[in-house]
Amino acid sequence: MENMQELLSKCKSLKLLYAEDNEIVRKSNLELLSNFFDDIDIAQDGLEGLEKFQKSHYDIVISDINMPRMNGIEMLTCIREIDRDVIILVISAHNNVSYFTDTIKLDIQGYILKPTNVIQLTDALKQGVEKIAIKENEVKYKNELKESVESEIKKREETEALLLQQSKMASMGEMIGNIAHQWRQPLAELTLLIQSFKTAQKRGILDERFVDNRVTKGMGLINNMSGTIENFRNFYSPNRAKTQFSVIESITKSLDIFDGAFSNNNIKLVIKYDKDSDYSLYGYAYEVEQVFINLLSNAKDSIIERDLSTQRVILVEVISNGNMVTIFVRDNGLGLDNKIKEKIFEPYFTTKDDDKGTGIGLYMSKKIVDQHLRGTLSASNVEFEVDNNKFSGAEFMLRLPQTKEEI
Numbered sequence: 001m002e003n004m005q006e007l008l009s010k011c012k013s014l015k016l017l018y019a020e021d022n023e024i025v026r027k028s029n030l031e032l033l034s035n036f037f038d039d040i041d042i043a044q045d046g047l048e049g050l051e052k053f054q055k056s057h058y059d060i061v062i063s064d065i066n067m068p069r070m071n072g073i074e075m076l077t078c079i080r081e082i083d084r085d086v087i088i089l090v091i092s093a094h095n096n097v098s099y100f101t102d103t104i105k106l107d108i109q110g111y112i113l114k115p116t117n118v119i120q121l122t123d124a125l126k127q128g129v130e131k132i133a134i135k136e137n138e139v140k141y142k143n144e145l146k147e148s149v150e151s152e153i154k155k156r157e158e159t160e161a162l163l164l165q166q167s168k169m170a171s172m173g174e175m176i177g178n179i180a181h182q183w184r185q186p187l188a189e190l191t192l193l194i195q196s197f198k199t200a201q202k203r204g205i206l207d208e209r210f211v212d213n214r215v216t217k218g219m220g221l222i223n224n225m226s227g228t229i230e231n232f233r234n235f236y237s238p239n240r241a242k243t244q245f246s247v248i249e250s251i252t253k254s255l256d257i258f259d260g261a262f263s264n265n266n267i268k269l270v271i272k273y274d275k276d277s278d279y280s281l282y283g284y285a286y287e288v289e290q291v292f293i294n295l296l297s298n299a300k301d302s303i304i305e306r307d308l309s310t311q312r313v314i315l316v317e318v319i320s321n322g323n324m325v326t327i328f329v330r331d332n333g334l335g336l337d338n339k340i341k342e343k344i345f346e347p348y349f350t351t352k353d354d355d356k357g358t359g360i361g362l363y364m365s366k367k368i369v370d371q372h373l374r375g376t377l378s379a380s381n382v383e384f385e386v387d388n389n390k391f392s393g394a395e396f397m398l399r400l401p402q403t404k405e406e407i
């Protein structure tokens with residue numbers, strides 16, 4: 001507390017309870033106290049003081065010790081139990097050691113000897129008011145802290161939601177790209193087929209046999225095309241219930257989507273697993289599929305970018321020990337440069353062009369694996385063999401616990 005002015009203005013906003021049984025002392029002290037406080041309640045003994053305190057809130061209590069019905073120590077002990085923070089000053093004529101120790105236990109802010117002198121009172125009030133100020137600052141600080149933590153959390157949640165949205169858009173884009181890929185061939189064939197009617201008519205060979213033949217062919221192509229759409233559609237109406245499913249099925253389902261993209265880019269896909277092992281997982285199958293799609297899509301991109309004219313391969317190897325499935329996705333693309341290894345799982349980290357990469361695939365995959373599937377996802381560079389040929393590139397290792405039921 002810097003100066004008197006400040007003390008006075010602080011005290012004006014505080015509510016005081018003053019307990020004193022002796023009328024003369026009370027009057028003279030009140031005169032003194034009313035210089036500091038506007039809002040003063042009086043109690044003529046400890047019991048009245050306690051009753052008043054129980055009924056309303058006071059910031060500061062000033063009390064005598066020796067009083068009838070209930071003495072000051074008893075009253076203040078009860079008051080301290082009700083309110084740990086209230087400021088307590090004692091004004092007493094009793095210069096007695098046992099009173100001092102009693103009041104110390106009560107954590108009072110000042111002990112003023114009668115007759116009260118203004119300097120002693122001012123000092124005691126300064127201490128009390130300072131304690132209030134510290135308390136207020138603490139509360140303010142705590143509130144500010146709480147607010148900033150809350151706003152941080154909110155920002156975080158918003159970012160997460162945005163990332164999730166972008167990741168959905170990205171995989172949607174990937175799928176549309178793949179549909180387009182898979183449709184290119186049958187569309188070209190359909191075009192030829194329709195044109196062939198014109199040619200047949202010109203050449204006068206447009207008979208029933210011709211029409212039947214072409215219609216059957218055309219329907220086959222169309223069935224094929226709508227099958228492709230069905231495949232993709234399943235990914236977008238994910239079954240929201242947790243089920244028991246096989247990782248191998250999830251992998252095959254994800255691979256279906258890349259069928260066209262792999263063959264168009266001369267990528268050979270090999271999947272290795274032991275047919276007799278148990279690869280079942282419990283959870284949301286579409287989450288696992290989403291992770292595979294991300295890994296396979298990255299493997300494909302990396303191979304295309306490396307642009308080897310020799311063999312291009314992706315090797316998926318699955319092993320299980322009954323408690324844990326481990327899946328390796330290896331490719332002979334560019335591999336992982338040491339400089340980027342640490343960063344690939346960060347959101348928005350991408351080494352691809354704007355229209356090709358978003359940098360959220362691996363971030364989202366790791367998040368799904370860590371938080372939903374309680375597994376791990378890590379990356380390294382490896383050498384591997386397919387059909388006795390040696391290859392090198394990136395390896396992504398996915399480990400998933402084979403929980404049988406919900407934990």
Ligand SMILES: Nc1ncnc2c1ncn2[C@@H]1O[C@H](COP(=O)(O)OP(=O)(O)O)[C@@H](O)[C@H]1O
Pocket residue numbers: 294298299302331333334335336340344345349350351352356357358359360361362363394
């Ligand atoms: N199989 C891989 N081989 C080499 N680099 C990879 C592979 N998978 C991911 N990366 C690197 O990690 C980065 C982040 O991948 P990802 O989060 O899926 O985002 P995006 O594919 O949109 O770039 C990629 O840009 C690439 O540099």
Ligand SMILES: [Mg+2]
Pocket residue numbers: 294297298359360361362
């Ligand atoms: Mg990706």
